[in-house]
Amino acid sequence: MEVKNKYVAIKANINGAPEESDFEIKVENLSHMFEPESKEVVIKNLLVSIDPYQINRMKSQSSSQTSISYATAITPGEVIDTYGVGRVLVSHRPDFKKGDLVAGLLTWGEYTVVKEGSLLNKLDPSLAFPLSYHVGVFGFSGLAAYGGFFEVCKPKPGEKVFVSAASGSIGHLVGQYAKLLGCYVVGSAGSQEKVNFLKETVGFDDAFNYKQETDLKSALKRCFTQGIDVYFDNVGGKMLEAAVANMNSFGRVAICGVISEYTNASTRAAPDMKDIVYKRIRIQGFLAADFMPVYADFLSKTVEYLQDGKLKTIEDISQGVESIPSAFIGLFNGDNIGKKIVKVADE
Amino acid sequence: MEVKNKYVAIKANINGAPEESDFEIKVENLSHMFEPESKEVVIKNLLVSIDPYQINRMKSQSSSQTSISYATAITPGEVIDTYGVGRVLVSHRPDFKKGDLVAGLLTWGEYTVVKEGSLLNKLDPSLAFPLSYHVGVFGFSGLAAYGGFFEVCKPKPGEKVFVSAASGSIGHLVGQYAKLLGCYVVGSAGSQEKVNFLKETVGFDDAFNYKQETDLKSALKRCFTQGIDVYFDNVGGKMLEAAVANMNSFGRVAICGVISEYTNASTRAAPDMKDIVYKRIRIQGFLAADFMPVYADFLSKTVEYLQDGKLKTIEDISQGVESIPSAFIGLFNGDNIGKKIVKVADE
Structure with missing residues (x-):
């Protein structure tokens, strides 16, 4: 099985406001990673989150935040991780099987190879909300x-x-x-x-x-x-x-x-x-x-508020991997209302 | 009984670094205040505290801190309140009598007329420490x-x-x-x-x-x-x-x-x-x-540390009401080591 993964990368570190020319769309061949002993899970990305904090990871890393995991540097040319929702394509772990819907640390690309220890959770199929809610309001x-x-x-x-x-x-x-x-x-x-x-x-x-x-x-x-x-x-x-x-x-x-x-x-x-x-x-x-300890409480209250119509969540969804750079740049221009998401693929 | 009170005042609001010329020594006659129905206590000031925060009270008050009691404006020409230690000279309240040693909100002057409701506490005579400790380390x-x-x-x-x-x-x-x-x-x-x-x-x-x-x-x-x-x-x-x-x-x-x-x-x-x-x-x-609720705990621990020689407190004491302006100005020039106090009068 061979999969070509189209993904977004930065060409070089970005130290001011981001521009289209700072980004490139690259293609990699993922086949060499599909080894059973790898304990990897390969995800087909469906919806990925677009967040302002990523700009801090794109800068030349001279600041004092470099030791913080959420601020780890993004390497030019490499895949960029982000929160998102996808479907399991290949699993070499017993806790995930092909077809599972998952939320976790995916990438600004079409596929994600999730290594052991990285954030990945199965979605609760009983939650009757749009899949995008798992990127935004439940994320x-x-x-x-x-x-x-x-x-x-x-x-x-x-x-x-x-x-x-x-x-x-x-x-x-x-x-x-x-x-x-x-x-x-x-x-x-x-x-x-x-x-x-x-x-x-x-x-x-x-x-x-x-x-x-x-x-x-x-x-x-x-x-x-x-x-x-x-x-x-x-x-x-x-x-x-x-x-x-x-x-x-x-x-x-x-x-x-x-x-x-x-x-x-x-x-x-x-x-x-x-x-x-x-x-x-x-x-x-x-x-x-930091609030993972109160996640269950957060989720149950938020689900209840949404079901009762007491809480509204608004999303601004763009289409396709190619739209990720402009979606991201738009955050700094105030283009979006509500949660900015890119739909990478339909189901 | 007539008492002349020599005190320090600002001539006008001070908006930069304080200078000697910003201050004046004034004299007022306190006799008219010695009325039994006033519930006032007249204190002979012994030791008064010199603190940097007073400069904020001396500024032209246009800032957002004006509503905070510890930042109330000091009026040019008027007495300036400060924490200090003194001895009761006249009392029109049953809880204080002539001769009591007290700590509380006194003034940068020789005498303080303490009105009802103002901070005033009798000192514990069992504390075998220099009187100045009540201005600094116990204050x-x-x-x-x-x-x-x-x-x-x-x-x-x-x-x-x-x-x-x-x-x-x-x-x-x-x-x-x-x-x-x-x-x-x-x-x-x-x-x-x-x-x-x-x-x-x-x-x-x-x-x-x-x-x-x-x-x-x-x-x-x-x-x-x-x-x-x-x-x-x-x-x-x-x-x-x-x-x-x-x-x-x-x-x-x-x-x-x-x-x-x-x-x-x-x-x-x-x-x-x-x-x-x-x-x-x-x-x-x-x-x-804000920490008055933990004062008793603070005092007992601090007394113990001092008695055991585990804690040292250092004071820098000037003499006389006339030295108050230079003592205060010196705070901003880094003149003092330890707590800056002015001894207004010997016992």
């Missing part, structure tokens, strides 16, 4: 939203919650979890369409287009007349500074990501540390994988 | 060191602890609490004399003079070959950035103060938020007063 995006909000922010009903990049894969879920808890929720986004989406489709109390604001501190003061208790940060930079200035005493900031800083280090946030001291603010970073 | 400096380290940093034995402004009122205590817990402790300070003090007098494992370092990240990398687990920050700015770059996963940063940012907002720290995310770093501000 690391949902877990980051749930864990980052409940475990890191420790919110209480009635608290005032601000979410940036609120129409994104994680933000639109955070806002809804916060509403379900009984919080007042405001989101920021980069277009009027997204603002409408937040207020009308997913039920935020308020939202604003940061590109239309001359002063972010004033914008937040207008939206939060009683101050911010919880800030779920997806962007960093000036927005983080403005949020800290508007926070209440004992406020909590969960740093999920800082997309405004990924492609431009000169936009780094310099929040007023006197605010941090006097208001006893807590700023804490996290990774979705 | 908010000690409580900030103890609470900030144990309650905010949640340290574990064997962890690697970095303390900046380590020879200061709080820093030299933090390092010793950390050593007593079994941590590896490194401090930064601004002179070779202070470095020697840290290594030889109070037993830090290592210390460095930040003024002699061309690159703070490299300095910390040299001192912490296994990374930093806990950073107790007294300075902010570039040191905070360098510490975050050198932190281990799940590292904790307690922000006690940011003296380098108090007189120059352009030195604000802009730590790499990608580090905060990938290494799941927690940055948290605090105020000593």
Whole structure:
């Protein structure tokens, strides 16, 4: 059996904003890996996740994050791993058989050779949801939203919650979890369409287009007349500074990501540390994988909310391996609403 | 009875580094306040605390901290409150009598009229320590060191602890609490004399003079070959950035103060938020007063350590109300080693 795998690679390290010319589509022959003693499982990729954090893995690795597994460098020319959903094509392990639907660490390509020890789980066939939900709301995006909000922010009903990049894969879920808890929720986004989406489709109390604001501190003061208790940060930079200035005493900031800083280090946030001291603010970073201990709780609650129509998840799905570079680049241009996914193959 | 009170005031708001010309010595007549129905207690001040945070109260108040009680504005010409120790001269309250030794919210002056509801506690006469200890190690400096380290940093034995402004009122205590817990402790300070003090007098494992370092990240990398687990920050700015770059996963940063940012907002720290995310770093501000619930525990442990010779506290005491401005200004020039106190009067 011989399989040709078409995949996306970077041509060289990317140190600024990503462009189409930074990527190439390559083809490799996978046949030599189909050895029974390998304990490998070969997956036909169906849906793969497109996430901003990948840009940090594409940079020249001189930073202090290199020792962190989620920040391991992507090698030019090599396959790029990502969370996704696929179907088992060949299995040399007893726990997976041909035809199984799985979610795990796949690749930006048509096939993935999953080595022993890598993340791979069989999907629960009883979950009557679109397969794409396993990439987004039931995957690391949902877990980051749930864990980052409940475990890191420790919110209480009635608290005032601000979410940036609120129409994104994680933000639109955070806002809804916060509403379900009984919080007042405001989101920021980069277009009027997204603002409408937040207020009308997913039920935020308020939202604003940061590109239309001359002063972010004033914008937040207008939206939060009683101050911010919880800030779920997806962007960093000036927005983080403005949020800290508007926070209440004992406020909590969960740093999920800082997309405004990924492609431009000169936009780094310099929040007023006197605010941090006097208001006893807590700023804490996290990774979705940290919340695996609460995954079962997250999944059962999220399934219930979805079934009851209390939670909506929005996806933005492109077609084909060739669309991966533009899908990824689009994240940094604010092209997507909701979770960005590429459908690599139909069933 | 008529008492003339000599006190220190600011002439106008101070928005940069403080200078002698920003202060004046004033005299007021206190006799009109000695009314029995006032429920006031008049204290003869003996020892008063000199702390960097006061500069934030002296600024033009346009910042977001104005609503915080510990940041209430100091009014030009008026008395300035501060923690201190004194003796009751007149009491119109049943819980205090003339001659009682007390610690509480006094003033940068010779006498304090303590109103009902203001912080005032009788000193335990059984504590056989110098009276000045009640201003420093048993006061908010000690409580900030103890609470900030144990309650905010949640340290574990064997962890690697970095303390900046380590020879200061709080820093030299933090390092010793950390050593007593079994941590590896490194401090930064601004002179070779202070470095020697840290290594030889109070037993830090290592210390460095930040003024002699061309690159703070490299300095910390040299001192912490296994990374930093806990950073107790007294300075902010570039040191905070360098510490975050050198932190281990799940590292904790307690922000006690940011003296380098108090007189120059352009030195604000802009730590790499990608580090905060990938290494799941927690940055948290605090105020000593938050730890009143653990005061009894703090005091009993600290008394025991002092009695057993396991903890040393160092004080830098100036004489007389007139010395208060220069004592305060000296904090920003790194003049003091240990707790800065002014002795306003002998017993």
